[in-house]
Every structure is written in C-alpha cells, then in structure tokens.
Amino acid sequence: MNYQWYPGHMTKAVRMMQENIKLIDLIIELVDARIPMSSRNPDIDELGRNKSRIVLLNKSDLADPVQNKKWMQYFEEQGAHALEVNSKSGAGVKSINGLVQEACKEKIERDRKRGIVNRPVRAMVVGIPNVGKSTFINSFAGKACAKTGNKPGVTKGKQWIRLNKSLELLDTPGILWPKFDDQEVGMRLAFIGSMNDEIIVQEELACDLIRVVMQLYPQVLAQRYGWEESWPEGDSGKQPQSLTEIEAAGLLERIAVSRNCFSKGEEPDLPRAAALLIDDFRSGRLGRMTLERR
Ligand code: G4P
Numbered sequence: 001m002n003y004q005w006y007p008g009h010m011t012k013a014v015r016m017m018q019e020n021i022k023l024i025d026l027i028i029e030l031v032d033a034r035i036p037m038s039s040r041n042p043d044i045d046e047l048g049r050n051k052s053r054i055v056l057l058n059k060s061d062l063a064d065p066v067q068n069k070k071w072m073q074y075f076e077e078q079g080a081h082a083l084e085v086n087s088k089s090g091a092g093v094k095s096i097n098g099l100v101q102e103a104c105k106e107k108i109e110r111d112r113k114r115g116i117v118n119r120p121v122r123a124m125v126v127g128i129p130n131v132g133k134s135t136f137i138n139s140f141a142g143k144a145c146a147k148t149g150n151k152p153g154v155t156k157g158k159q160w161i162r163l164n165k166s167l168e169l170l171d172t173p174g175i176l177w178p179k180f181d182d183q184e185v186g187m188r189l190a191f192i193g194s195m196n197d198e199i200i201v202q203e204e205l206a207c208d209l210i211r212v213v214m215q216l217y218p219q220v221l222a223q224r225y226g227w228e229e230s231w232p233e234g235d236s237g238k239q240p241q242s243l244t245e246i247e248a249a250g251l252l253e254r255i256a257v258s259r260n261c262f263s264k265g266e267e268p269d270l271p272r273a274a275a276l277l278i279d280d281f282r283s284g285r286l287g288r289m290t291l292e293r294r
Contacts, residue, residue: 001204003186003195017047017174020124023158024170025107026052026100030127030136033063033084035292036071038188039128041176048126052103053080054096058132060084061091067290074294087136096140100167121167122160126174130194133173137161141169187212188291193282206274207248209281212291214243214251220286221251225258252277 021027027048032039036057055075060068068084075082081103085092101108104121111119127133141161159171178189187208189195213220222228243251249270255261255277256268263269280286 001187001201001208003183003190004199013175013177014043014047017126017176020158020170020172020174021047021051024051024122024124026054026104026121026123028054028056028096028123028125028136028169029080030056030058030087030125030131030133032128032131032192032194033057033060033068033071034192034290035188036075036290037292038180038185039131039178039192039194041128041179043179044126044176052107054099054103055080055082056096056136057082057084058087058127058136061086061089062284062288064288064290067293070294071290085136087132087139090139093136093139097164097167118165120162120165122170123167124170124174126176128176128178128189128194130192133175137169137171137173191278191281191291202274202278203249203252203270206252206277207245209277210248210251211243211245213281213286213289214248216291216293217287217289220289221255224280224286225255227254227258 027044029040029044029048031037057063057068057071072082072084081099083092083095083099085096087093100121100123107121111117125133125137141163160168161171162168178185178194180186180189186195187205190197190200190205191209191212210221252270252273253268256270256273259273259276261269261272261276281289
C-alpha cells in the first residue's frame with residue numbers, strides 16, 4: 001500500500017511554531033515510544049536549534065520496556081534529556097521537574113550571572129497529532145495550574161500555565177505534522193493511528209502489521225490468536241522476517257477464523273479481522289511492543 005500523508009494546515013502550523021519557539025527556553029518533545037523515530041518530525045531539530053530539549057517517550061506503557069531503555073539512551077546520546085512517561089496514568093510525569101532544571105542549567109546560570117533570579121523557564125510541548133500532547137499537559141499541569149494570562153512584551157493571546165515558581169508552559173502545544181519520504185515511516189505512523197484511517201486500506205495495513213510483528217515478536221500472534229506454530233505451514237525452515245504478502249494474508253485469515261469473524265457466505269471476514277488486529281495492537285492487547293529499533 002502507498003502510505004500518503006496529506007498535510008492540513010502545514011504552513012500555518014510551521015509559522016506558529018516558529019513564532020512560539022522564539023518565546024521559549026525549552027522544548028518538551030513527545031514521541032510515541034512504540035515508534036520513537038517515525039513519530040518525530042525532523043524539522044524540530046532545525047526549528048529548535050539552541051533550545052534545551054527534553055524528549056519524552058510517551059505511551060511507554062504500550063512499548064517494550066527493554067526498547068524504552070535503549071531509546072532513552074539513544075536520545076541522550078543525541079544531546080537531549082530523555083524520560084519514559086505514561087501521560088494517561090501520570091507515571092513518570094513528576095520526574096520532569098528535576099529534568100527541566102538539569103536541561104536548563106546553563107540558562108539558569110547565565111541569568112544568575114546577569115543578576116536575574118527566579119525567572120521561570122518557559123517551555124513548549126511539541127509533537128505530531130495524537131502523540132498525547134493534551135493528555136500530557138493535563139497530567140503535568142494538573143488541576144492546580146493557573147493560567148498566567150497575557151504578559152506584557154509577549155505576543156498577544158499567548159497563555160502561559162504557571163506550573164511552579166521555576167516553570168511556565170505555553171498552553172497550546174506545537175503540532176508537528178508527520179513528514180516522510182520513506183514508506184516504512186508512513187506505515188508505522190498508520191499502525192499507531194497517526195494517519196487518517198479513512199485513507200488506509202485496513203486489510204493491507206493489517207497484513208503489513210502482521211509482517212512487522214512476526215519479524216520482531218514472532219510468538220505473539222500465535223499466542224494471542226491460538227495457533228501452534230508461529231509462521232505459516234508448509235514453509236519449513238523459513239524465517240518469519242521473510243513472510244510474503246500472501247503468507248501475511250493467510251495469517252489474517254487465521255485470525256478471522258480464530259475470532260469467529262465470518263461473512264454471510266461463511267467466508268472469513270478479513271476486514272473485520274483486520275480491524276480487530278489493529279485495535280488489539282493499538283490498545284496494547286497484543287502486549288507491549290516497539291516496532292522500531294536502533
Ligand atoms: P494530542 O493532543 O497529541 O493530539 O493527543 P491526545 O492527548 O489527544 O492523546 C491521543 C490519545 O492517546 C488519547 O486516546 C489519549 O488518552 C492517549 N494517550 C496519551 N498519552 C498516553 C499514554 O501515555 N499511554 C496511553 N496508553 N495512552 C495515551 P483516545 O483513545 O483518543 O482517548 P481516550 O479514550 O483515552 O480518552
């Protein structure tokens with residue numbers, strides 16, 4: 001399948017981002033821990049040059065714990081500060097305050113030398129749609145937050161949430177649209193539901209998901225849908241990473257049978273099986289998985 005992204009208000013979003021980035025010291029970038037690379041927009045590196053950066057591996061509850069650690073290490077090697085979080089439950093969110101101080105150490109020191117004390121760090125949350133920005137802001141800012149309103153000298157209309165005496169957050173997150181030439185990146189974005197599902201053929205997406213899952217977690221589908229061997233019959237010795245489209249379609253059919261999805265003519269109902277598989281993956285029912293590796 002050809003994975004396409006039709007950007008909505010891309011130019012407007014980029015312009016807003018450029019405007020907002022001028023006002024802040026720190027970028028809190030959310031990525032999806034299941035696909036930490038494909039869920040980033042690489043433009044942020046250029047846009048956020050000279051700003052401190054915290055990368056949050058959000059939805060870490062849905063990703064493979066071993067891979068979460070590896071990805072944290074990767075982002076730290078790139079010069080960012082990194083943390084696993086689950087914005088939905090709030091796990092990990094509290095540790096961010098300490099990390100903010102660490103990430104902005106130089107700025108705080110620079111201010112101090114100029115005699116500026118207690119000027120809060122200003123931060124903006126950024127990420128692609130659906131990565132969890134609003135959930136994160138709600139979790140991080142909590143109910144106690146007070147909007148500080150417009151500030152003199154700050155572009156009219158900007159709202160800041162005062163989190164504590166040393167941190168303010170811009171209340172509107174920066175939306176970064178996915179950007180990719182690589183079809184594999186598009187495919188992974190479609191897996192996690194960050195592409196418009198209406199333009200995606202669910203059966204084809206499900207077959208791609210089967211191929212990727214079989215490659216990285218070869219036992220998972222067999223365990224979940226109850227068949228014995230972990231790749232199609234008749235291919236003795238063949239490694240799961242080389243599953244063909246036809247073999248993947250064969251497994252989708254098995255999922256339909258195992259979940260009793262049949263159409264009127266008693267044929268396996270593949271669209272229903274595809275929707276079920278994709279939903280099982282997105283909700284974590286297939287287990288914690290990371291579909292992108294370093
Ligand atoms: P956005 O502002 O970046 O577009 O994302 P938003 O916060 O709306 O979150 C998108 C979906 O991701 C929401 O699910 C939200 O609950 C879920 N989510 C956010 N962070 C996490 C996390 O750390 N772990 C898990 N498991 N899910 C997370 P939804 O289905 O759209 O809504 P809801 O049914 O959860 O309310």
